[in-house]
Each structure stands twice: as structure tokens, then as C-alpha cells.
Amino acid sequence: MSAPRERVVTARNPSVPTQISPEQKFWKGFVNSQLVKEHNAITHIHFDPNSPHDFAVTSSTRVQVFSSKTRKVVKNFTRFKDTVYCGEFRNDGKLLVAGDASGLVQIFDAHHPRTLLVTITPTTHPTHITKFHPTINTQLLTCSDDRVARLYDISQSAKPIISFNNHDDYIRSGIFIPTSPNLIATGCYDNNIRIFDVRVGGNDPIVKFNQSSPVEDMLSLTPTNILSAGEGVVKYWDLVAGKLSRTLHNFNKTVTCLSDAGERGILVGSIDGHVKAFDTSTPNWDVKFGWKFGSGVLSCGVSPDFKHLVVGLNSGLLTVRTRKNNNDNISATTATSNNLKFKGDKSHGFARFMRGSDFKGEGEHHVIDEKVNHKKLRSFERDLNGFRWSDALNSALLDGLDTEATITCLEELKKKGKVRIALANRDEASLEPLLTWCLKFIDDPRNVSIIADYVICILEMYDELISRKPVLEELVLNLQKRVEIELKKAQDSERIIGMLELLSA
Template identity: 80%
Template structure:
């Protein structure tokens, strides 16, 4: 059975592979994206510390809890009369707390939205910060726009255990210090970060830092270091030395949120729409990865098991990015599928198997069935000439104006493979040699074309040395080619010198 001649494979010029670090490869894995549109801006995101790590988002007058398995809303806390702030889980995942613009703080059973357990009214001003103590189940931190930070015992919520009113403006961020539960840090719009010790029992901070801009968020990295965000600047503060460790200017607009990514570093979101990952294990806190969103970022977070990356925007859009399944999960899924298939096959009778025996045989490759209805792509002119053994015409067709560079290189390579370079160049004059030399002069800058150009130029010099000496146009083209080769050689030499200098510096 006859078949069409196999087409010439178009040459694909090699490309330099991108140097992707393991850290970039990890964050690129969050590809499965889901968008959820809320009525108002997403002001806060918090993950349940316990498996399966459901996450709560705070928006408008409600707090919604999304399942980490289905990415759908499983609980909806709506018993608020005003805008809600800072919906947070307790460390055991059993309770959820949130404050609102009226100053009311409410504590719910995290699994039963209708079960309101405790109501606290620390102030008539908006309460933006509500956080449970990391180890003591009954202690709660609240920070309000009345410039006071309070710690409550939720079992006796009539009045706070201790109050810190040494602030000159709104308190919009506050947290317990990592591994130092007796210390709390507050960030204020008066540009100062204050560290209080709950054991002392007075209003004076033990340490005070100047951010030089309103403090939007705080994050405790460890017991001796905290990170603050204000305007477009991120600063790290050393509590032992009592001074700033580093200052990072990586954003064009105000930084709004800081979130811990564990050993992977910290996530930082900004009004300019960027979320960046800073590697805290490096000396300069290098940016390892980042995302760009369509509007300002107000909140962000990654689940403790690094399954979900959640970002909330001021447009009301919630982005949930899920990492691909691990290899073990894939194996489990494949085994489950195989077991299902085996069950289905086991239900078939032996008679059915005998009747369908051989139906799944696909052949061993000796026979090719060609469908005459298949429409083949139109051949290029140089392909038609190559199939007809017209070598000189094929070369002329490959050098026509408007033809893609890949096709030209493909034809030249094909003639070289077939050993027909001399045949394609035979019986030529000044007019027919000029297009080939012009193409060589233009393409010599690309190092990927050097080998093929070298073969054709050597053949031209061997066959038409006398003609080139008599024709000024051809001589000028050869001279231009030589000048460009000299320039490329000089560039290569300069590159070698630079490499040598860098090796000396790194030695």
C-alpha cells in the first residue's frame, strides 16, 4: 500500500532552559485556582491550626469558613450588625472569635455558627484585632480604635485582666510573641511598635520602635524577632538588641498583610496587587517567588500543610490556589482506579471474554491505514523542489523574501544531510549567489547558525573564488561577513575575560 512521502521536519532552534530553583518550583505548584466573589473587601484570612486546616475569611458583616477538602463554604457566621474584622480560630480549633465596627467581640463554637458562647464589649469604637492566647485557652487579646489594647479572660468577660492604653492613635495590629506568651506587640497609626509584658501590670511598654509610618501589620517570627509593615516598607526588629535588623523596600504601595509560611519564609501582600515570598533563611531575605493580582491585596495566607494559598483582594475577590496532589496521593488514586476496573471486569462472564477476545489488539506497526479524507497541509515550495530532486531550485525557494527563518535553516540543513550543497550551488552567477551571501551576513550573529553558514561559505569560496574577485558586490559581501565574524570573536574573547575575573572574585 502506498503512502505520502514523509514531510521534512522543520528545524527548531534550541532554547536555553529556564533556571528554576526548587523554591520557585514549589510555589509554582499552586496552580489549581478557584475564584470566589464576595460583596466587600476580604480583610482577613486565618487557617485552623488543626487538620484538615479549614480557613476562615472575614468580609463585610460575616465570617465564612471554607473546607480545605472541597473549597466550599461549610460554616457561615452572620450574627453581626456591622462590618466584621479579624475572624480567628483558637489554637485547638474549637472556638472562633471576631470583632466588628461597633466594638462588639463575639466568640462562637467553630463548628456550630448558631452557638454564640461569649459576648464582650471592650469599646464603642471598632475592634480590629481579636486573637486568642497561643497556649492559654481562656485568654483573649483585643485592640480597638479607642487606643487601648486589652487582655480578657473569656470565662469572666465583664472586665479585662489588663489594659494597655499608652497609645496615641488607632491600634490596627497586635499579636502575641512566638514562644514568649507573656509578651504582646501592638502596631499603631502613631508610627510606633510597642512591646508589653503582661506580668508587669502597668501601661508602659518595655520596648518601643519607630516604624516612621503607620503600622499596618505585625508578625512574630520567633521570641526575639518581629516583622512590621508600614507604607511600602518591611522592617525586622531585634528585641534583644533593641534596634532594627533590616529594612526592605520591595513594594511601590502600602504593605497591608504579613503571613508566616513556616520554614519557607513569609508572605507579604500589598495594595499594588503583589504577593511576594521572602526567604528568611537567607542573609538578605531574598524574594523567592511572587504573584500579581488585579487589585490591591488586603490579606493572604498559606495552610500549615502547604495545600492551599488564599489571597483576599479589596475588590471582594477571593483567590484559592491549591497545590497539586503529592506522589503518594497519585498512587492511591491509581490503585483505587485499578481496583474499580478489576471489579468491573470481574463481573463479566467467561462467554463475553471468549467473544471479545482479540478486540483490543492494536497491531504491531507493520500495516499503516491511510485515510484518504485526511487533509494534509500544503507543502512549502522548497519541500516540493526537494521531493523532486531539484536542489538548486530548493535553495532558491528557501531564500525568498518573507519566508520564515526556520524554513530557510531547514532547507539548508536538509541539503547538507543529503550531501547536495555543491549540487545546489553549481552553475550560479552574481545574481543567484547574492541572496545566499546576504542571508549569511544577516544570520551570522546567531551562534546557532554558525555551523551551517560555515559549510556553505567554504563551498562558495572553493567554487567561485575567481568570480568573487571579479565582482565588487560579492567581494563586499564577503568582506562584511569577515568583519562581523571578527566582531563576534572579539565579543567571545571579552566574555572569556569577564568569566576569568568573576572566577577570581569567587575564589
């Protein structure tokens, strides 16, 4: 009884260094996508600062709260008569505030949507910004189209604590400066960013910056800086120096939203449909990753635990992307302590029945498994086993065969010393596929050595034939040009390495 022919060991090229950085790998992890269609544009997204970090989505005449565990709507705030703007949680997650196009501002119990706690009517113009103070739970900031920003004490909401009147156009963004409870920044359509101090008063700002375009959104990462978005640029302002420190020109259309991604940098969304992640720890604030959506982006955000990435579009489409969590499965130890039983667990009776089934014999025994299925040999492997060297080479060059299989055949012929025999007695039609394959894969440095061996043999054996056949001659000339290009790249790389070594010395 003859033993079956062994398969040829596939040649494995050295692994190419990965081109994906850790930041790109992190953002690529948001893959589990869910799409939700709303009736109107999604103007605002805000995550509850407290676990499990549910998120509020503002669209049309309602604010919906989605569960971070199921990604389904768990609460609906619908007691509005007009378009709603800027639904946001308080820092303790107990209250939710939103303003609408009639100017009405309403504060709800975040756990009971029908419980309306406070109603404020600062103006009859649309109120686009409503934000709770990050540290003082009773203070609320509102910014409206009547060109006035107001600071309220929600326990005495009849009259604002202070009003900031020094604006010349609609106010579409307003923030509190972190760790500075008395500083408030507003962004206006008159192209200006104003910093107000509550202790001084609301008549004149203490600092004023010119964005040179209508201010759509603002973000403050530290107490000494502000990010502002307008038209296609994002500007970074230094409050201590009182000047512009950085400008990001990474978008073709108006930038609409800025979102803090914690240690991962910032997320920026634009009307051109892009959301880009900027790494603020690099000197140039490099773009580490980006997503492209089918319509303009109006709002975006990532949860504090980096589990969900949520993007709202002007078409009414909400995209929720979730990272895979490797800790979703409960460990066996935890399950035992909680008296849980997994579906895959077997009873003790089954374990006794299967006892000894994995015994393979002692050292003097040889167990033969008759059910071993040998994989079918590939065509070039059958030709190699049959000593048909030329046919093996032809089979390795067929369309649809992967590069590793072709290289495996070429290496095997070289190992057996049958390269010239495989190349013998060939004409134009049989030489052209091999030269075409060599021309296609000469760029990869891992294939250069084996390709060089075959090309040298072809030039030695078929010099006259190549000079008489225009097709073969053109392939050889193109191969020569490609080699010269690669050599020039290598020389340029050596020069650059030398210059870098001089600079680093």
C-alpha cells in the first residue's frame, strides 16, 4: 500500500511591517454599526456623564434617550411645540434641559420624561444653546437668536442672574470654561468669540477673538484654551497669550461640531460628510482616522468609556458604531459563584460516559485514524510529483492562483535544480505569462531574488527570440525600466537616511 503524496510546503514571505498605527487600530474598532432614521436633521448629541452613559439625541420636536446597552430608545421627551435644540444632561445625570424654536427652555427629570420640573421663557426667539454648569448644579446657560446669552439659577428662574448683551448677531455656541466657574465663552455669527466674567458683568467681554467667519461650535479642553469652528477651519485660541495658536485646514465645507474624545484627542464633523479624529498630543495635531458619511454631519460624539461613537446627519440619519468588548462573557468562576449554568456545560453523567475517549495509547502503541482526509493537491503540485517541470510552471502562472502559490512553485523548481528544464522549448506564447508575472510583482522586494533568477535564465536562453518578438522585447524593456525606478528609489532612500543621521548626530 503506497502512501499519499505530501503537499508542497507553501513559501511564506517575511511579514511586512504593519502600516496601521495604534490610534488607527483603536478607531477602526468602532465597527458594529446601527442606523436609525429620524424625521428631521439631528442637531445635537450628548452623553450622560454617568455610567452606563446613555445618550440624548435631539431631532425635530423631541429628545430621545438611547440606552448604551441595547442602543434602543428608552425615553422620549416630547413636550415641545416647535423644533428642539441642544438636549443635554446635567453632570449628575438627574436632569435634562432643552430649548426650542419658540424660545421656551424646559428642564425635565431625566429618569421620568413626563415630569416637567422648570419652565423658562428667556425670549420669543429660538434658543439654540442650553447648558448646565459643569460644577454648580443650579446654574444654566442659554443663548438665543435675540443676540443675548443669559445665566439662570434654576431655583429662581423668573429672572436671569446676569445677561450678556454685547453681541451683534445670532449666538449659536456657548460653553463654560473648565475649572473656572465664573468664565463663559460665546460664539456668534458676527465672527467673534467673547469671554465673559460673571463677577465683572455682562456689558463688555474681558477677551474677544475674531474667527473671520460665523462661529458654529466651540470646545474647551483646558482652562487656558478654546477651540472654535467656522466655515472650513478649526482655530485654537490661547487665553493666556490672547492670540491664535493653531489653525486646522482639513475640511472643504463648514465645520459644524466639535467633540472631546478625552485622551484620544478631538472629533470634528463637517458638512462635507467627514468626521475626523485629531490627535492633540502630536505637535501638528495629526489626523489619525476619519469616517465618510452620505450627507452633512451636524453632530457627533463618543461615549466617556469609548464604547459608542454616535454621528447625526442633516438627512435625519443617526449612526451608532460600537466597539467590540472582549469582557462581555462571564467567566466560569463568576458563573459558579452566582449559581449560573451555561448552555454548553455538560452533566456529570455525560462526563462519566465519555471518560477515556481521549486516550491515544501508550508509547508502544500506534493509533491509526482511518478518517484522515488528505487535501486535494493543486495542479502544479500534481505536475511536480509527476516530474512534469514545464507543466508545473505553466500551472503556477494560471489566472486566479494566489501569489504565494506561484512563488512556492518557482522556489520548488529552483530547489530541485529544474529551472532551465522548465524553461526549455518555449515560444512567445509560453514565455509571455512568466515575463508579465515578473513585471507585475517586481515591486515587492521579497520577490526580487526569485524573479531575478528566472529572468537571467530567460535572457540567456532566449536572447535571439526576444529580439525577434516585439511583445517579448517590450516586456523586457518595461522590466528594465521598472528595475531602474526601484534602484533610484533605493538610492534616494539612502541619501535621506544619510541626511537624517547627520541631523541626529
